[in-house]
Amino acid sequence: MPVREVAGVRDWQRRARGRRLLGWLGWLGGTAVVVASWQAISAHTMWTFVWDAPVQGADLASRMFPPRWAYTARLWRPLWDTLNIATLGTLAALVPAVPVAFLAARNTTPSATLIRPAALLVIVSSRSINSLIWALLLVSVIGPGVLAGIVAIALRSIGFVAKLLYEAIEEIDRAPVEAVTATGAGRGQVVSYGIVPQVLPAFAGISVFRWDINIRESTVLGLVGAGGIGLELQASVNVLAWPQVTMIFLLVLATVIVSEWVSARVRHAII
Amino acid sequence: MLSVERLVKRYPTGDAALRGVDLEVPAGQVMALIGPSGAGKSTLLRCVNRLVEPTAGRVRLEGEDLTALGAAALRRARRRMGMIFQEFALVERLSVMENVLSGRLGYVGFWRSWFRRFPPADVEEAFRLLDRVELAESCDKRADALSGGQRQRVGIARALLQNPRILLVDEPTASLDPKTSRQIMRLICELCRERGLAAIINMHDVALARLFVERVVGLRQGAIVYDGPPDGLTPEVLTTIYGAEDWSEARRRGGADEEEEEEPEVDEQRLAGLT
Numbered sequence: 001m002p003v004r005e006v007a008g009v010r011d012w013q014r015r016a017r018g019r020r021l022l023g024w025l026g027w028l029g030g031t032a033v034v035v036a037s038w039q040a041i042s043a044h045t046m047w048t049f050v051w052d053a054p055v056q057g058a059d060l061a062s063r064m065f066p067p068r069w070a071y072t073a074r075l076w077r078p079l080w081d082t083l084n085i086a087t088l089g090t091l092a093a094l095v096p097a098v099p100v101a102f103l104a105a106r107n108t109t110p111s112a113t114l115i116r117p118a119a120l121l122v123i124v125s126s127r128s129i130n131s132l133i134w135a136l137l138l139v140s141v142i143g144p145g146v147l148a149g150i151v152a153i154a155l156r157s158i159g160f161v162a163k164l165l166y167e168a169i170e171e172i173d174r175a176p177v178e179a180v181t182a183t184g185a186g187r188g189q190v191v192s193y194g195i196v197p198q199v200l201p202a203f204a205g206i207s208v209f210r211w212d213i214n215i216r217e218s219t220v221l222g223l224v225g226a227g228g229i230g231l232e233l234q235a236s237v238n239v240l241a242w243p244q245v246t247m248i249f250l251l252v253l254a255t256v257i258v259s260e261w262v263s264a265r266v267r268h269a270i271i
Numbered sequence: 272m273l274s275v276e277r278l279v280k281r282y283p284t285g286d287a288a289l290r291g292v293d294l295e296v297p298a299g300q301v302m303a304l305i306g307p308s309g310a311g312k313s314t315l316l317r318c319v320n321r322l323v324e325p326t327a328g329r330v331r332l333e334g335e336d337l338t339a340l341g342a343a344a345l346r347r348a349r350r351r352m353g354m355i356f357q358e359f360a361l362v363e364r365l366s367v368m369e370n371v372l373s374g375r376l377g378y379v380g381f382w383r384s385w386f387r388r389f390p391p392a393d394v395e396e397a398f399r400l401l402d403r404v405e406l407a408e409s410c411d412k413r414a415d416a417l418s419g420g421q422r423q424r425v426g427i428a429r430a431l432l433q434n435p436r437i438l439l440v441d442e443p444t445a446s447l448d449p450k451t452s453r454q455i456m457r458l459i460c461e462l463c464r465e466r467g468l469a470a471i472i473n474m475h476d477v478a479l480a481r482l483f484v485e486r487v488v489g490l491r492q493g494a495i496v497y498d499g500p501p502d503g504l505t506p507e508v509l510t511t512i513y514g515a516e517d518w519s520e521a522r523r524r525g526g527a528d529e530e531e532e533e534e535p536e537v538d539e540q541r542l543a544g545l546t
Contacts, residue, residue: 183433184433186381189384193376
């Protein structure tokens with residue numbers, strides 16, 4: 001009871017005494033865990049390497065600069081592959097993600113006991129595996145190359161898009177749906193007139209957002225052999241060609257900035 | 272034409288919204304359903320077209336038992352019942368024309384409606400209705416670009432495009448200012464007269480109901496406690512419906528309005544009285 005009466009004056013506190021004590025105990029326990037963890041990590045760290053880090057870092061940086069500008073000529077092709085992996089992967093994900101989202105949303109699923117859990121399982125399993133790991137698996141299944149990258153990006157994106165879309169579907173205004181139902185419209189018509197217009201801006205925003213993320217993710221897929229600029233990155237690191245690595249970083253940075261700008265513009269235009 | 276027999280609605284929470292309602296609405300009659308919030312007015316309307324499934328009882332429209340219909344037959348039956356909503360319930364991101372044409376969804380197939388290829392006769396009728404509610408020049412505007420009164424007129428056009436036999440009107444003026452409220456009520460009643468439609472209009476404003484309808488049904492806690500002409504709404508009757516209160520204002524205002532219907536000052540007086 002946070003409200004007490006002391007000498008005829010009502011006093012109010014946010015929490016009762018027991019809850020307050022519990023809160024303090026929580027903080028005390030948390031602090032103890034942090035201190036203990038720090039000690040454990042410290043005991044397993046070779047501190048001579050850490051003290052050496054600034055020197056090593058400066059050494060690496062000196063070997064990375066200046067970037068090898070001429071190397072750019074060999075990067076355009078893998079960069080184009082990377083963009084294609086991201087774009088085609090996103091498009092391939094949207095096709096199954098839309099029906100999965102409608103099956104998973106509480107207000108549109110045909111069966112809350114059977115189909116909805118299945119759709120949620122699809123979403124969770126797609127989301128729980130990183131695209132790099134999908135790529136690792138797919139390279140061994142369908143061989144190295146761009147296709148493995150596209151499929152890896154698509155598999156990872158289905159869950160992401162479907163999850164955000166089904167949340168948008170669950171948050172729509174019920175009134176237009178009721179009104180369209182009252183006209184005698186069929187199930188598909190209720191969805192296409194009452195629901196689709198309401199979630200279209202969200203859908204466009206989610207798609208562009210995921211495309212933006214996928215451009216960043218597809219730059220590393222080459223590390224496991226799934227095509228794109230990551231292949232060049234791995235090759236350069238393997239031969240310790242640090243000026244080339246710098247050049248790749250710069251190019252990736254520029255690409256990501258452009259994709260962020262494009263997705264921001266698109267989202268702005270829709271909403 | 273519409274007959275409701277022993278209609279009961281109990282929500283899963285155990286709340287009884289309707290406790291055995293009997294109601295007969297003859298063809299062409301415009302009636303108001305009044306009662307306090309939570310009396311079951313909205314539930315009653317929604318049980319008629321089964322947006323809410325009644326627990327027990329029957330609803331007959333032109334002799335057909337709506338409560339016994341399967342999904343496809345129910346959709347066909349809903350075409351004969353136009354519904355108008357409190358918050359207009361338009362699809363905000365669609366154009367005025369698309370919203371009006373959605374009144375035909377019960378008549379056209381999925382792909383025709385998906386590609387917006389409505390039969391020319393439907394489009395023509397939609398234009399005629401938009402002319403009638405004075406919105407023809409706004410047909411390409413998005414619904415969310417309209418004012419409250421305009422949106423409700425779109426809602427009315429959508430309901431009428433169904434070519435219904437009866438209108439189910441759920442608090443059409445609750446989101447509107449007093450002057451627009453009257454214009455909307457007048458429009459609904461005129462259209463019902465022109466087309467010989469029956470209408471059940473849920474409302475809160477007793478004075479407004481007195482102005483426009485020929486019959487008032489009072490609902491309290493899911494049961495009908497009054498059924499008669501608006502003149503019969505004595506303070507005693509209003510107390511039965513709503514509970515004890517000083518009713519002289521609602522009655523006097525209604526009387527004054529009737530005498531000076533076309534005088535615009537009345538609206539100003541009402542507005543002044545509200546502040």
